[in-house]
Amino acid sequence: MTRGFYIGRFQPYHNGHHRMVDRIASEVDELVLGIGSAGDSHSRHDPFTAGERIMMITKSLVDYDLVTYAVPIEDLDRNSVWVSHVQSMSPDFDVAYSNNPLVIRLFNEAGVEVRQSPMFNREELEGTEVRERMIDDGDWESLVPEPVADVIHESNGIERVQQVSETDANGVQ
Numbered sequence: 001m002t003r004g005f006y007i008g009r010f011q012p013y014h015n016g017h018h019r020m021v022d023r024i025a026s027e028v029d030e031l032v033l034g035i036g037s038a039g040d041s042h043s044r045h046d047p048f049t050a051g052e053r054i055m056m057i058t059k060s061l062v063d064y065d066l067v068t069y070a071v072p073i074e075d076l077d078r079n080s081v082w083v084s085h086v087q088s089m090s091p092d093f094d095v096a097y098s099n100n101p102l103v104i105r106l107f108n109e110a111g112v113e114v115r116q117s118p119m120f121n122r123e124e125l126e127g128t129e130v131r132e133r134m135i136d137d138g139d140w141e142s143l144v145p146e147p148v149a150d151v152i153h154e155s156n157g158i159e160r161v162q163q164v165s166e167t168d169a170n171g172v173q
């Protein structure tokens, strides 16, 4: 039995994340999705709450033949103990998945095996691109699994992203 751990901010969970999970699913029996920066929401960089991100992930993975757990992980000011913090919040795992150089370094230093994946269609499948399209009333829905679009509409997410991204009269965010 192998359990994996995949950490990301998932702001929002998009088709690039989904393709990575698809690939991970062929290597593990169970997967923990760590929802990073869990305390952050209502900003241009991090518009969605941990709860909304849990819904996006849970509904997108419902048809997978894989036991999944979504676990919110708040940020710490101390990188050197971050892996212990993650381990204290998550079910035990055998291997971590990430393409983020800091995350890879911290897990490796703590003796945890890390596997990377190729970046899938990174010109479009990037959280920043999805959020920019939301702000510009562009086609963001084709970049996310259908249940993610439903969760975002249900929580009036587009109106929120647009409003928190506005600058005030002085150009300050």
Ligand SMILES: Nc1ncnc2c1ncn2[C@@H]1O[C@H](COP(=O)(O)OP(=O)(O)OP(=O)(O)O)[C@@H](O)[C@H]1O
Binding pocket: 007, 008, 009, 010, 011, 015, 016, 017, 020, 097, 098, 099, 100, 117, 118, 119, 120, 121, 122, 125, 126, 127, 128, 129
């Ligand atoms: N298109 C993609 N293909 C494969 N892996 C991806 C893709 N997009 C993101 N990832 C990986 O998924 C993990 C979580 O990514 P994250 O939630 O930061 O998304 P992002 O698209 O990089 O978002 P943002 O633009 O908001 O920083 C990281 O390891 C990241 O490298």
Ligand SMILES: NC(=O)c1ccc[n+]([C@@H]2O[C@H](COP(=O)(O)O)[C@@H](O)[C@H]2O)c1
Binding pocket: 007, 008, 009, 010, 035, 036, 037, 038, 074, 075, 076, 077, 078, 079, 082, 098, 099, 100, 102, 103, 106
């Ligand atoms: N010291 C810390 O709190 C610390 C260190 C490394 C990564 N993280 C978090 O892990 C997540 C990594 O995900 P991304 O690959 O999506 O950036 C982010 O939420 C990031 O803030 C936190």
